[in-house]
Amino acid sequence: MSDPVSPYRDERASALAAELRAILGKLKRKLREQGGQNDLTPSQVSVLLRIEKDGPAAVSTLARAEGMRPQSMSAIITSLLEAGLVCGAPDPNDRRQTLMALSRKCQKWLKDGRAARQDWLTTTIQKKLSTHEQQKLASAVELLGRLIED
Numbered sequence: 241m242s243d244p245v246s247p248y249r250d251e252r253a254s255a256l257a258a259e260l261r262a263i264l265g266k267l268k269r270k271l272r273e274q275g276g277q278n279d280l281t282p283s284q285v286s287v288l289l290r291i292e293k294d295g296p297a298a299v300s301t302l303a304r305a306e307g308m309r310p311q312s313m314s315a316i317i318t319s320l321l322e323a324g325l326v327c328g329a330p331d332p333n334d335r336r337q338t339l340m341a342l343s344r345k346c347q348k349w350l351k352d353g354r355a356a357r358q359d360w361l362t363t364t365i366q367k368k369l370s371t372h373e374q375q376k377l378a379s380a381v382e383l384l385g386r387l388i389e390d
Contacts, residue, residue, distance in 0.1 A: 271360070271361065274360040276349075286306060287306065298338065325345060326340045326343055
C-alpha cells in the first residue's frame with residue numbers, strides 16, 4: 241500500500257534528496273582523498289576509466305565516447321602519455337591508428353587507490369558503527385541500490 245500523496249511527503253522526500261546528495265558528495269570526497277593525491281583532471285580520470293572498462297582504443301574512438309572533439313582528446317592523451325599512465329600501440333586491424341591502453345603504472349595506481357579506499361571505508365565502518373548500526377547501513381545500501389535500478 242502506498243503512502244497518500246501529501247505536501248509533507250513531498251517536502252520530506254525533497255529534504256531526504258538534499259541530505260543524501262550532500263552526504264554522498266562528502267563521502268565521495270573522503271574516498272578520493274584516501275585513494276592518494278593526484279593532479280589529474282576529471283576528464284583525464286574519465287578517459288582512464290573508459291580505457292580500463294572498454295579496453296584499448298584510438299583517440300578518435302575515445303573522443304566520440306567522451307563526447308568531445310578529437311583535438312581535445314589528443315591534448316588529454318598527450319598529458320596522460322607524459323605522465324606515463326597510457327601507452328600506444330599500432331592497431332592490428334588498421335596500422336594507421338594507434339590504440340591507447342593503460343600502462344602498468346596506471347593499472348597499479350588504479351588498483352592501489354581502490355584498495356586504499358576499500359580499506360579506509362571498511363575500517364571506518366568497523367570503528368564508528370556498532371553491529372546494529374552496520375545492519376541498518378546494510379538496509380540503507382539495499383534501498384540506495386533500488387534508487388538506481390532502471
